[in-house]
Amino acid sequence: MAKSQFFRVATEGATTDGRNIDRATIEQIAASYNPKTYGARIWLEHIRGILPDSQFKAYGDVIAVKAEEVDTDSGKRLALFAQIEPTPELVAINKAKQKLYTSLEIQPDFADTAQPYLVGLGVTDSPASLGTDALKFSANRKQQSTNLFSTAVEVELVFDEPAGVKLADAVKNLLSRFSNKSGSDAAQFADISEAVQALAGHVVTANDNYASAVARLEKAETALTATQQELAAFKTQMDEAPGNAPRRPSATGNDGTVQTEF
Structure with missing residues (x-):
């Protein structure tokens, strides 16, 4: 299965419910995330379906994350980047320019460790502005009611294809x-x-x-x-043309008889 290149999924700042993702949270997530401990899966609109043939099934996995500073309109901010292993369905959806925005689901106190952890990645069509709840997330979409959703970030999936040996x-x-x-x-x-x-x-x-x-x-x-x-086609047309029809006799004028007036 193809793996994506790293792309930005969150930047320190506001979430959809008014809370903040601070620099320390991003650093802790980048340091602690391990798919073998708990792998974050990818969900449409953060809805966790239970049927494998549902439209709200899992659409892949987050296989790695890292933190890097980026330049923003507000100056330098720490951002979280993710590498995913999407299903073919998610790749097709992305190529069709659907669900172009990603949003993190973060559990502030993961497994009673008092540390934040990435537990899910949502894909959506709705970009969320900072400080607003434009995605209209409902509480029952969260794995736990205390979890928070980051504001959505637009992404473009780019994949690393293994190069063939010449x-x-x-x-x-x-x-x-x-x-x-x-x-x-x-x-x-x-x-x-x-x-x-x-x-x-x-x-x-x-x-x-x-x-x-x-x-x-x-x-x-x-x-x-x-x-x-x-x-x-031309031969068929010619074969169907009336080739043996009698021709109209040539005009010869009158027959030489003189008609008299009565």
């Missing part, structure tokens, strides 16, 4: 394992290494050329199919 790089890595030679062996090995690397480069180029040729061939095949269809 053939030339793989050859270099393989040959480097045998590079500790000396004397004539080293010279011979250097020649072999250079030749193999050149061969690898030719293979990569050949693969690229092959892919390009296949693309051109597919394009030509598509054009040929369209032309054949047009010719078939």
Whole structure:
């Protein structure tokens, strides 16, 4: 499953119920969060569904968090960044420009430790202004009534895709394992290494050329199919045309008879 890059999910300041997330809270969450202890899941509008096929099922997990300072209109503030592992449904929702804002659910006294902890991440369409309850969260959406929701922050999910190993790089890595030679062996090995690397480069180029040729061939095949269809339609039209109908006789004028007046 794809993992997102870190993105900002909260900044020290107001929450949706008038309480504040201070710098110490963000620092404690960043230091204490451990998915193995308690993993925060991702919920639509903070609603925790219980059925796996519900629209309010979990849409992924928060796998890591960190705290960093950011520049804001009010000066430097400490922000919390999260890395998530979303479900394919959440990725599709985000690409459709839906549920673009995130809001934290923080439990101020987690497991009787007197320490705050991240227990959930909500996604919503409603950006919340500082000091307001624009999200209209109801108390029964909270895991505990004392939990607080941070104001929503707009996010754009960006994923780290594993980079494939190129053939030339793989050859270099393989040959480097045998590079500790000396004397004539080293010279011979250097020649072999250079030749193999050149061969690898030719293979990569050949693969690229092959892919390009296949693309051109597919394009030509598509054009040929369209032309054949047009010719078939024209032939059908010609076959159905009335080709054996009798022709109208050519006009010859009068027959030479003179009519008299009565």
